[in-house]
């Protein structure tokens with residue numbers, strides 16, 4: 536295997552080293568060349584080195600430079616070198632992370648990483664945790680635990696008996712809840728539309744004064760880090776009111792939860808620890824490779840009731856944590872190893888510095904755009920910046936031209952009736968120089984598209 540793995544490592548290094556000098560979006564010719572992959576299944580074996588060579592030749596140029604420092608689309612982190620390296624090593628181990636008995640090494644590494652995360656994010660130290668694919672799945676885990684708990688209190692065993700005939704559950708969320716929450720609710724049989732949407736304010740925060748009176752089995756979903764503005768729901772007040780009514784509170788903190796690891800930002804996430812379950816991503820702000828999300832549940836028994844497999848062939852877990860009792864999957868990769876490596880290498884101060892640095896870059900973007908007369912639509916409290924280049928058509932034209940120009944990449948979003956470009960700074964790889972180059976490109980492209988700056992900049 537050695538020459539093949541060495542070849543893969545060399546190709547990966549070359550790819551990463553070339554990112555600063557290539558367009559962030561793939562060139563159209565590279566995308567066109569992918570057509571040659573659309574061929575019948577080979578009848579005969581091919582030499583592995585030839586397969587890798589072809590993958591690199593066709594695949595690498597057709598990627599988007601998400602691992603580089605100038606990708607600002609969606610909310611997408613890069614991959615810290617140590618996390619990528621640990622990912623490679625653990626992939627070579629090829630461990631099935633389902634049980635302690637099958638892989639004690641991975642189980643212990645993941646235990647340690649979960650403990651560190653509860654400490655770093657300042658969540659209840661006894662909470663149960665789950666390594667899942669992303670925040671979508673983490674939302675599903677939190678809401679499944681919630682569904683179990685609120686129905687158990689009403690005398691109903693939802694895992695055994697399903698939802699037919701069960702007492703109804705009231706689901707409350709903010710009007711700006713992330714679309715993946717609705718998906719999780721749909722999968723869990725709670726309904727995408729059968730929800731109470733609470734009005735939000737100008738930054739997308741749930742208005743605590745609009746929370747309806749709650750009674751019966753109820754689930755309240757809060758948000759830490761609005762995907763457009765980065766804003767946080769007022770968690771202290773909402774948790775206290777929800778808990779007085781006996782409701783379960785779930786927090787979608789896909790990226791915002793990480794503010795709790797930063798002394799200068801932690802006030803935004805105040806009160807989050809009062810909730811009952813939390814979802815976050817490691818592949819966003821912790822900058823581990825895809826895919827990696829995390830669910831935490833205060834009442835671990837509720838999560839285990841929702842997720843445990845009890846098939847007789849599985850070894851008893853005894854005193855050990857049984858990883859698959861907390862996840863939708865049985866077999867899965869050892870994604871906690873990458874998390875352990877990232878946390879080991881960064882330490883508490885390194886995580887805080889990474890998050891703070893991204894926020895500083897975001898503020899620089901906001902200042903540069905506003906100074907040039909392009910209105911920034913949100914309060915830049917975290918790493919998200921919304922900017923308008925005029926009417927919807929002009930804004931869309933600027934974004935498209937920017938993506939084609941290639942210096943950087945940012946996407947389009949709709950924010951409270953306005954079309955905007957969203958800049959998300961989530962990667963360890965973004966440097967001051969990347970920000971200045973990207974800002975200059977944005978202003979250059981906007982001017983070329985005829986986007987007129989406001990006469991009175993905000």
Ligand SMILES: *Cc1c(COP(=O)(O)O)cnc(C)c1O
Pocket residue numbers: 610668669670671672713715760761762787788789790816828
């Ligand atoms: C990104 C995001 C999600 C979905 O996370 P995935 O990792 O893509 O599954 C959910 N909620 C919020 C607020 C997000 O930003």
